[in-house]
Amino acid sequence: MTNIPADYGLFLAALLFAVGFVGVLARRNIIFILLSIEIMLNAAGLAFIAAGSQWGQPDGQIMFIFILVTAAAEVSVGLALVLQLFHHIQTVDSDAANSMRG
């Protein structure tokens, strides 16, 4: 029984996405940037779930599962890259990685 309008879920998803977007833009620590991307992916999944429960279709939850898979693959590769970057430049400041000389 979902007597919650889908607008509210979509609105919450938009707000969470905005929070994550501000995090990506404002922070320079690369771990915080990855964390903000996780928040944004999570908000996208929430939007799919809200829309799926509005229409009573399973497609929303399936898209949520796919977003989950994408987030897991993204974060594993991203954190491995963060470790490599840290071993190369000894910092996690994303502005410091501007040389591209290896």
Place this chain on the structure above:
Amino acid sequence: MIAFFYISAAVALISSVLAISRANAVHALLYAIVSLLSVALVLFVLGAPFAAALEVIIYAGAIMVLFVFVVMMINSGPEATKQERLWINLRIWIGPSVLTAILTVELLYIMLLLPSHSVGHPDVGPKAVGVALLGPYVLGVELSSLLLMAGLVGAYHLGKHEEKRTGTS
């Protein structure tokens, strides 16, 4: 019923804002876990308990553990123990604990005091999701497994020969 949605939505927004505004990575991870848990409760209230369980297990469990591992690896060193001693400070844990306590009280109230089909009863059960996932979406499942395999190989390759690389450069 909509009060449950409002409470968990408010907790999600507050903890997300706190997560991206902390200076310390471990404090931010604490708030990020609270944010994911509250979003899981929102999913539960919206009538997707299977997705809520996946959110807790994979997001708040597996992905956040990866983040904690990397933060701890980056912070390893002699000065990290001093920092570690600073982190074992009860004042830091008050904020995430209060937010998690709100979520716990809400979940216990839904689980114990309300009749079992009033909140979170799915219009679309896990069975319908599974049938659709392995029916029309089976190509997506195969692509997901390929993506996970690529992620596994990529993470293994990127995390592997570190000493050789630093030795030659």
